[in-house]
Amino acid sequence: MDVRKDAAILHAARRLLLQGGPAQLTMEAVAQASGVSKATLYRRWPDRDALLRALVAHEAAPLLHTLHTVPPDEEALVRALVRFLDGLLRFVTRPAYRRYLQAVAALPQRRADLRRIWLLGPQQAVDEVAALLQRYAEQRGAVCAEAPREAEALIGMAMGLDMARVLYQQPPRHQRAAARRCHLVWVVRRFVAGLALGPGRQAGG
Amino acid sequence: MDVRKDAAILHAARRLLLQGGPAQLTMEAVAQASGVSKATLYRRWPDRDALLRALVAHEAAPLLHTLHTVPPDEEALVRALVRFLDGLLRFVTRPAYRRYLQAVAALPQRRADLRRIWLLGPQQAVDEVAALLQRYAEQRGAVCAEAPREAEALIGMAMGLDMARVLYQQPPRHQRAAARRCHLVWVVRRFVAGLALGPGRQAGG
Numbered sequence: 001m002d003v004r005k006d007a008a009i010l011h012a013a014r015r016l017l018l019q020g021g022p023a024q025l026t027m028e029a030v031a032q033a034s035g036v037s038k039a040t041l042y043r044r045w046p047d048r049d050a051l052l053r054a055l056v057a058h059e060a061a062p063l064l065h066t067l068h069t070v071p072p073d074e075e076a077l078v079r080a081l082v083r084f085l086d087g088l089l090r091f092v093t094r095p096a097y098r099r100y101l102q103a104v105a106a107l108p109q110r111r112a113d114l115r116r117i118w119l120l121g122p123q124q125a126v127d128e129v130a131a132l133l134q135r136y137a138e139q140r141g142a143v144c145a146e147a148p149r150e151a152e153a154l155i156g157m158a159m160g161l162d163m164a165r166v167l168y169q170q171p172p173r174h175q176r177a178a179a180r181r182c183h184l185v186w187v188v189r190r191f192v193a194g195l196a197l198g199p200g201r202q203a204g205g
Numbered sequence: 206m207d208v209r210k211d212a213a214i215l216h217a218a219r220r221l222l223l224q225g226g227p228a229q230l231t232m233e234a235v236a237q238a239s240g241v242s243k244a245t246l247y248r249r250w251p252d253r254d255a256l257l258r259a260l261v262a263h264e265a266a267p268l269l270h271t272l273h274t275v276p277p278d279e280e281a282l283v284r285a286l287v288r289f290l291d292g293l294l295r296f297v298t299r300p301a302y303r304r305y306l307q308a309v310a311a312l313p314q315r316r317a318d319l320r321r322i323w324l325l326g327p328q329q330a331v332d333e334v335a336a337l338l339q340r341y342a343e344q345r346g347a348v349c350a351e352a353p354r355e356a357e358a359l360i361g362m363a364m365g366l367d368m369a370r371v372l373y374q375q376p377p378r379h380q381r382a383a384a385r386r387c388h389l390v391w392v393v394r395r396f397v398a399g400l401a402l403g404p405g406r407q408a409g410g
Contacts, residue, residue, distance in 0.1 A: 114375070122369050186351075
């Protein structure tokens with residue numbers, strides 16, 4: 001496996017995906033844009049779906065990585081959530097993301113592709129926040145029965161209308177890093193203060 | 206003023222706006238689609254911007270109407286917010302809204318138009334929720350110092366990732382009216398329980 005070729009393929013594929021949405025991502029176009037032969041490309045990824053999955057996972061990994069922890073106390077939970085949401089807000093307010101959203105919305109895209117990206121991207125973010133809340137609850141001998149619902153509510157609270165702002169070409173609510181972080185600390189503290197933890201199995205009667 | 210002509214104009218203009226975003230909304234196209242003369246159209250609306258503003262205000266009015274109340278107690282506040290958010294979620298998950306968002310995202314649109322719609326639509330919704338929270342606080346001799354931030358957090362909590370679902374062509378989280386309402390009652394109760402009200406001027410030392 002040639003690591004440089006691998007990087008060139010992912011780089012070219014990512015550019016195609018961000019510029020035109022999944023419809024632009026064909027094995028033909030990726031081979032051409034990365035300067036590798038189609039034979040090499042197919043040796044590395046057996047089909048286009050595998051490449052698309054790898055690409056979305058690769059894009060989401062640095063964001064989701066911040067959630068892979070077992071927070072020993074509330075402060076650690078707050079820190080992990082703020083770090084994750086900060087990365088998420090930076091991600092969705094980049095100009096490249098706006099172009100990508102435009103492409104996803106505008107060009108005809110295969111529904112199966114959109115479904116795949118949805119599950120590996122936004123839906124996985126919700127699932128991993130929910131899992132973090134669950135691990136936090138377990139640390140305290142409790143359960144977080146509404147974890148998936150809580151997780152999506154938190155992400156929504158943090159984003160507010162920023163996704164609509166992207167589509168309406170309005171600047172994000174918090175443009176400066178310090179203001180964004182300050183906002184997120186407020187959001188996460190408000191969220192954690194209202195988090196309903198029920199008694200765990202040991203604690204039950 | 207001929208009421209039927211007025212209705213025909215607004216109906217045609219609305220269809221153009223929803224199908225192609227503001228770029229499709231020209232006085233020429235509206236006159237043609239509504240079957241009135243351009244002279245009649247200009248007598249009623251002096252220019253296209255006035256028509257666009259009227260249209261967005263007309264679309265937002267039934268939603269915002271539910272916020273025009275002074276809630277005497279917490280239960281009344283919860284009811285008003287649930288009713289508003291229910292209307293909002295129904296609005297953004299309609300197929301017509303998806304086509305509209307696609308048009309907004311995809312076709313070249315004048316930034317001034319997008320700004321205008323942003324201010325009269327989403328931004329006004331945030332402002333009016335904030336004003337409702339403020340009136341509720343005042344009823345209790347308190348102030349809601351973070352009202353605009355709280356308002357946007359609430360809307361975000363309620364919507365969750367439903368706007369992203371629209372773009373990715375995924376079904377909304379709660380498709381049935383009863384499930385959506387049940388979710389919104391949970392969201393609003395959780396929100397109101399954590400609402401920070403500070404002492405009002407009379408109550409202060």
